[in-house]
Amino acid sequence: MHIQFLNQQNKFLVSEAEAAITACLEQAFSRSALARASESSFTPQVNVSFVSEAVMRATNRDTRDIPKVTDVLSFPMLEMLNGEPVNPLQEADFHPDFDAYGENEKESGEDEEVSQDSEDTLPLILELGDIMICPARAAEQAENYGHSLLRELSFLALHGCLHLLGYDHEQGDTEEAVMFALQEEILTECGITRDLNDVVGATLLEDDENMISMATAEQNLPENFRSGFVAIVGRPNSGKSTLLNRLSGDELAITSPKAQTTRHNIRTVLDDGHSQIIFVDTPGIHRSHTKLDRYMTDSAWFALQDADLGLLLVDPAKGFISAVERVCCQKAEELGVPLILLLTKTDSMTKEELLPVIQRFSNFYAFADIIPVSALRDDNIDLVMARIREILPVGPRYYSPEAYTDQTxxxxxxxxxxxxxxxxxxxxxxxxxxxxxxxxxxxxxxxxxxxxxxxxxxxxxxxxxxxxxxxxxxxxxxxxxxxxxxxxxxxxxxxxxxxxxxxxxxxxxxxxxxxxxxxxxxxxxxxxxxxxxx
Ligand SMILES: Nc1nc2c(ncn2[C@@H]2O[C@H](COP(=O)(O)OP(=O)(O)OP(=O)(O)O)[C@@H](O)[C@H]2O)c(=O)[nH]1
Ligand SMILES: [Mg+2]
Incomplete structure (x- = not known):
């Protein structure tokens, strides 16, 4: 079995738990009908990622409409029921194992592109799906149950894997009994009992430097790699989407001179090999009259709640500090999210007009910075990027370096x-x-x-x-x-x-x-x- 571990959080060093999780997942697979079919014909693959509380909350919200942190989520690739595929497996369910090709190539010292012939001879991979685990939540549960974090992480991974294999405790009492009995049996067989305390399973990385170097080393990142979510918030029409488009270099968000143009959050990832910034454009915050209004304003608050940094955009032509800006500052302070104030559309203002506005806002709140920008003329955009990179925490990637947007x-x-x-x-x-x-x-x-x-x-x-x-x-x-x-x-x-x-x-x-x-x-x-x- 291939298990790909991906550590996308930096609170816990989780590599210690990989061996136990591998044993549990292999056991789970060996009991499924697929195992008999797999003999010599394919290798099953499962991806296990460890994520932060913020990413878990966002994923749980996006996939199950539950805006809360949870311990484990699983995303099956195949339709399965109690260890058996519901439909016969098809050619499209498999893909060649390109890693095996790379190994062969390295051994033979050749450096050519994969040809059709060699692809045909590669071993086949059957993707069972993805399991996402939140170690911070697992640690809380392990403490509540009084067992090791190793037991909890193994349990969660196994639980997720059984879901991938088509077991579902939510279907009824019988299904629950079957799945839970299987879990207990496999954990015992792998020696991961509740009283096992010799191996902790994961180390809480309290020392900042230690934490960062270990987490980034797991992803092979350069030292001081920075990453995080940047929420772009503000009143309608303040220029948020225009800025997002300027930053992404594409037209991911529509813009217009009319207020309330954007209705949902739009994410884009900028990864330059030294940092990974996930920008989130949000609907303008405004008074709610309808359920749609409430949905729009809530989306902006969700983005700020999950952010490492907020960009508060204000059109300085308005001149005054509105209720929206006051609430944004208050929320950011409560959440402990630093805010950069961007005074937008400066191409249509003079310096003399701008200065009193800067003064007013700097007296009002301790912004991490105040930067006048013009997305239209590209003024100070590089400076904004530089300040974001300075302020974002040092930490590993949240998404693959090729990731770009969540917009279909x-x-x-x-x-x-x-x-x-x-x-x-x-x-x-x-x-x-x-x-x-x-x-x-x-x-x-x-x-x-x-x-x-x-x-x-x-x-x-x-x-x-x-x-x-x-x-x-x-x-x-x-x-x-x-x-x-x-x-x-x-x-x-x-x-x-x-x-x-x-x-x-x-x-x-x-x-x-x-x-x-x-x-x-x-x-x-x-x-x-x-x-x-x-
Ligand atoms: N002159 C000038 N106009 C700008 C600039 N940035 C945005 N605008 C204009 O301001 C208007 C609103 O821009 P949007 O980017 O749609 O504003 P928004 O904050 O996303 O608005 P909502 O989605 O409604 O919340 C558009 O007509 C833009 O062309 C700028 O730097 N200079
Ligand atoms: Mg917009």
Missing amino acids: ERALAAEYIREQLLRFTHQEIPHYAAVEIEAFKEVFAEDGERTLVRIMASIITEKGSHKGIIIGKDGQSLKRIGQAARIKLETLLDCKVYLEIHVKVRKDWQNQEAILNSLGYVKGKAGPSSDDIL
């Missing part, structure tokens, strides 16, 4: 259509509208290249009169929206796009839980994005 093409398609709605209809219309992607069908050429995407979308609006305005005389307005969105989508998707848009009236949809959920605005969840960063 489907979610971006909906946003690009909404952007044109914001552009082509007047003030209140887009505010009362949403876009739902009903179908997203890709067409591929024989060589595997994507040649076409057919998108069917609906604009949902509150009133019949709004529908009439969106469609326009002889359908002209809807046509303009569709054309402009299609051109941008073709650039994003890098192929031809057929876009069909319908307009539907759903009275009071902004207060209807079912509609909000189908649009991805799920209570307690941070947005209609993929479960993970892609």
Whole structure:
């Protein structure tokens, strides 16, 4: 069995527990029907990652709508029931073991690309899925139960693995009895009993320097590698999404001169080999009138709660310190999250106009820094990046270095259509509208290249009169929206796009839980994005 361990937290050194976890997972697999099938034909693989409380809370929220830290989560790759695959395994369930190829190559000293022939001869891997464990939570539980952390970590990994193999205690009393008996049996067989105290299992790294060097060494990172979440918060229209786009160098978030453009959190990862920064653009914080408003403002608070650093964006033309800024500072102080104040859109202000605003804010709160910026003119953006890198804690990566964003093409398609709605209809219309992607069908050429995407979308609006305005005389307005969105989508998707848009009236949809959920605005969840960063 292949078990890939990935340590993405820095509170505990967990490598001590790897041997015990490996033994438990191998035992669990050996009792499944798959084990008999695997003899000599494939190797099962499980990925075990250890994550911080913040990442566990965010993942639990994004995948199960529970915004709380939990001990273990599992993400199966196969549909299984009590150790047996529900459907016969298919070719697509396997992939070649490229690591084995690398080893062979190293041995033979050759340095050529993998050819089709050698791929065919590589041993096969069957991915069973991922297990995510929070050692900080495991440590609390181990203390409460009075047993070693090794026992707790092994138990959690085994519990997660049995879920991957199709055991589910939540299905009923019988299923629970079967799964729990199996857990106990395997732990005993592996000698990981409750009274086992010789091996602790994981070391709490209290000494800062020790902690950092050990955690970064596990990921082979350069010394002083820094990482963390940076929440971009502020009032609507303060320039948050424009800044995110400038930082990511892409158009991940739509922007507009109208307030409340962004409706869900958008994450992007910037990794330069010396630091990994996860930026989170958030909806503008505003007074809630509807369930959608509440969802939007909650999303911003969630981001700040999970952040290592907050960027509070303020358009200095407003001049005064608003209630939103006051609450942001108060929350950041309570959470112990440092805040950098960014005074935005400085291209449209003089220095003389800016100075009293800087003075007012610096008297008001102990910001980690106050930086005037212009995303439009690229003023001081490098300085912002440098300050973020200085302030973020030293620590290992949260995501793989290739990770980029949590926005799926489907979610971006909906946003690009909404952007044109914001552009082509007047003030209140887009505010009362949403876009739902009903179908997203890709067409591929024989060589595997994507040649076409057919998108069917609906604009949902509150009133019949709004529908009439969106469609326009002889359908002209809807046509303009569709054309402009299609051109941008073709650039994003890098192929031809057929876009069909319908307009539907759903009275009071902004207060209807079912509609909000189908649009991805799920209570307690941070947005209609993929479960993970892609
Ligand atoms: N002149 C100028 N305008 C800017 C700058 N940054 C943003 N804007 C404009 O400000 C408006 C609002 O920008 P957004 O980035 O959508 O603001 P936001 O804070 O994300 O707004 P919400 O999503 O509604 O909370 C847009 O018209 C932007 O073009 C800047 O540096 N200079
Ligand atoms: Mg925005």
